[in-house]
Amino acid sequence: MKEYDAIVIGGGPAGMSAASVLGDHVKTLILDENDALGGQLVKQTHKFFGDHAHYASKRGFEIAKELTDEIYKKPVDISTASTVIGIYPQNTVAYVKDGREELVRYKKLLIATGAMERQLPFINSDLPGVYGAGAIQTLMNQYGIFPGKRFLIIGSGNIGLILAYQLAQTGAEVRMIVEALDKVGGYEVHANKVKRLGIPILLKHTIVKAMGDESVQGVVIAEVDDKFGVIPGTEKEIVVDTICVSVGLIPLTELAEQAKCKIEYIPELGGYVPVRDERMHTTNSDVFVAGDLSSIEEATTAIIEGKLAAMQIVKDLTKTDLGKEISDELKTLDIFRSGPKSFKIRKGLEKMGIKVPEIEVPKLFQTPIENAKSKLHAVIECTEEIPCNSCESSCKFDAIKVGENINTPPIFDPSKCTGCAVCVTACPGLAIFMEKLDESPNATIGIPYEFLPLPKFNEKMWGMDKEGNYVCDLTVKRVVKNPNKTNIVYVELPKEFVDDVRHVRYPKKESPFVCRCEEVTLDQIEKIIDSGITDFEEIKRMTRITMGPCGGKNCKMITLGIISRKTGIPISKLSHGTSRPPVKPTEFSAFLRGDEK
Amino acid sequence: MEGRILEHPILSFTRQKRVRIFFEGNEIEAYEGESVAAALHAAGIKVLRYTPINGRPAGFFCAVGKCSSCLMEIDGVPNVRSCMTKVRDGMQVRRQHGKGDLV
Known part of the structure; x- marks a missing residue:
């Protein structure tokens, strides 16, 4: 041997x-x-x-x-x-x-x-589609396979928070994170990364059961009391295809x-x-x-x-x-x-009998930042005592201080900041932003961005706040790509929103389809009418509405209703186009005569 | 959402050689280096076995070889952890019903 x-x-x-x-x-x-x-x-x-x-x-x-x-x-x-x-x-x-x-x-x-992942028994927790957080990471980050489309995450510890963020990076929809306690378990900076994407963290909530026959098709969640018992009547059904259990190891x-x-x-x-x-x-x-x-x-x-x-x-x-x-x-x-x-x-x-010395985490005091506002400088939003000093090590100009105890939140000296933004890309919590606020009515902020597609110069985007709510429209001014994949998107926005906007996203407006043949939405039609074009025939040529196989049977009346509503002209006074044969989809061969081919 | 991630903001995935594996006799897409459970998931297959006592559908839970929830019949051998078994060309994979026979 x-x-x-x-x-x-x-x-x-x-x-x-x-x-x-x-x-x-x-x-x-x-x-x-x-x-x-x-x-x-x-x-x-x-x-x-x-x-x-x-x-x-x-x-x-x-x-x-x-x-x-x-x-x-x-x-x-x-x-x-x-x-x-x-x-x-x-x-x-x-x-x-x-x-x-x-x-x-x-x-x-x-x-x-x-x-290994702690199990959480709930009704149907053995159903395929109920996965440990690590399993989802294995599929997604190791094998490059989509683990699902709509997720519920149980547990707001660091693993649950990190997972929510990673899922969003693949384009998946994380409906929510539920947490039985009355506060988030993981680091505040990890929670902020998730919240500004618009993923809600529901405190004092738990899972009651998973629904589905062969795999997860939904979930029932409910509020819990102080003893973690379900409060009757608070149950809610949510449509998800994957439930992620991250309640500890x-x-x-x-x-x-x-x-x-x-x-x-x-x-x-x-x-x-x-x-x-x-x-x-x-x-x-x-x-x-x-x-x-x-x-x-x-x-x-x-x-x-x-x-x-x-x-x-x-x-x-x-x-x-x-x-x-x-x-x-x-x-x-x-x-x-x-x-x-x-x-x-x-x-x-x-x-266990191991003596852990009491080490006080020193409190450092932030100097006022006012004097530096007119130049591009960093804004550090890291106030929780967590063991990390990557910002301090990344700054070549000694503008950030953490000190010997790495649990000390950083303090920032704006007068030494050159605006290089290296700290923005280094911060694991993505808790550092860039800001420039001068005499002009618009301000500039730089936001760490780890999503696809990467925004481009002059693109119009939405500014989102710390909870993921829409704040204002803004314009992309510069995109800095970094080798470590934490890119920075600099945007210009009205000054008054500079402290609110912490994430940018492409505008997303859900709009119902009016025409199912040519796939034209209500939003598209309304935009054309808003631009001054109100004639049905014009709108038809621009969008191909009523020109598909149904010949307008589905959409003509809806479109006329939209025009009427927006212009105030009654439908009876609107022109409604011309109907031409064939009124039903017909094979070309039907029109051949005798032995024509 | 099924299938494979082609573009990712942080990672780049380079697939290895395409291999043929068969699930219940039907060929599914798989690449060398992938686990059986992962390749099946990419093909939209989440039910990996039916449990011995109640016949309930079961899939993986941990995907890293700890929970033993993903046992399948692979090349005729029952109780194989499909999350820890890499795909091989020509592999025959079946859902396990019950506990599996010893011989």
């Missing part, structure tokens, strides 16, 4: 960063069930929060590629498409590859199996249990988790854990935990002195977790 100094199970962010460190020092094997390393990062298209050293501003799939490339440069044995099925006695890992069981031995084992602890690690139920960390110390050592002296398995958190913390575990393994096996490196990583973790959004994690770790 082959023996390794260290075996890593799971090739996600935690496992990859660990294997990378281990490979430099000891004989290492990394096992992953998928065809490629990367874990769930491969399907993340949003930019990550965090700090510069830990891939902030990079998109998940890009981070996966960087970590994978790094690992392939190291002397690490990599076995993909390898499904670990159990941990056997005498430090043995059993996995299946190419349909055969393989056994390998370890001196030290790192389990980084991650987590649960750690995959089976292998840790089989490796005789003590498991405890700590809901703040995600449920049952392996008991471990701050260096990721479990109650089994040969076994370590890292990433979502140890506590449901973020890719950044998973990467740091993976490194920590690996360093401790190296230290245990080779007596290499890594004390300094380990304490540096521990400090980074402590700072990362010092914000209010990490409250639960801190509480959970304390329950």
Whole structure:
């Protein structure tokens, strides 16, 4: 049986960063069930929060590629498409590859199996079309397959919010996000990205049941009381074809249990988790854990935990002195977790006996911005204490300050801002905008834009507010394409709306079809009448209305009614065109005489 | 909305070689590198099996090999996770009815 100094199970962010460190020092094997390393990062298209050293501003799939490339440069044995099925006695890992069981031995084992989506039982929750958030991302972002057309998302944590945004990027319609609590679970900046697209987040609402025979065709939602019970009479039916469940993740602890690690139920960390110390050592002296398995958190913390575990393994096996490196990583973790959004994690770790130092997030004060209004400058709308400093690292002119604790919201010095807009493209929360407000009646704003098609110069668009409501018409003045795909659309708009508009979209007006043969809408006809053309024959020639196969039987009276309504001329006084044969669709061959062809 | 995403604001999808797979005997479009469940979804097929006790339609839930909801009969073998099995040219895929036979 082959023996390794260290075996890593799971090739996600935690496992990859660990294997990378281990490979430099000891004989290492990394096992992953998928065809490629990367874990769930491969399907993340949003930019990550965090700090510069830990891939902030990079998109998940890009981070996966960087970590994978790094690992392939190291002397690490990599076995993909390898499904670990159990941990056997005498430090043995059993996995299946190419349909055969393989056994390998370890001196030290790192389990980084991650987590899976929490199930939510409701009536018909087993119906096809009820999918976990990760499943939808796999289809859409990994395989490039449309997961559905109309969506309901359950849960407003970061995953639900990110998913809503990603679905909108494919052109899907997200009808709403329902959240049982009375506040949004995820980061405010993620929620704002979604709200300004016009996707409502319904708080204190839950799903009652899915409807459909062979797959989802609709959903019943309802309001809940303080004990999460459905309030009778508040039920509503919504037409959707896909229901996305994103109500949290649960750690995959089976292998840790089989490796005789003590498991405890700590809901703040995600449920049952392996008991471990701050260096990721479990109650089994040969076994370590890292990433979502140890506590449901973020890719950044998973990467740091993976490194920590690996360093401790190296230290245990080779007596290499890594004390300094380990304490540096521990400090980074402590700072990362010092914000209010990490409250639960801190509480959970304390329950496990891990001391989390209390680090205050410094409050910085924003200097008034007035003096800079006449030039193009950034506007930062990031007030929540979340662990991210990508704006600070992106600014070459020291105009943005976050400081040592990356949970501190940024402060901005407009006098140093040159208007370069690099921070707009770097911000993972898309919470930075550009603004220019001078003496002219129109203002300019720059909006981060990650949709297709990309607007063009001089196009007329709609300005939408933070809740996705129409504010005003505006004109595209400049479009800056960026390699990281966060493009900036600069638009000109009336000054008074400059603080309201946070998104632009193409005008969308639903209009009923008047003519079903030639597909002419009410809106088209009204526009022609508004332009001064009121004669039925003119409108007919311009739109082909009444000229299709039905000969006007469907649409003539409706069109005359529209003309009459808009002009005030009674229908009896309007000319109504000339009827010509054939009045029914007729084959040309019907008109042939004798043996004509 | 069914089928494959051709244009995306962030990602670019390059499809690999076209392969022929058969669902209940009928050929459907599939490309190397895709999972069976993904190719079926692109073809509008969401029901992957009927459950053993109540005969209810079931599809995938997690799509990453954890939930075992997507078990199908692939090339005559039952209980195969269709989300973790990549398409192969000539593959025969069938909905699984019940628990599947051992031999």
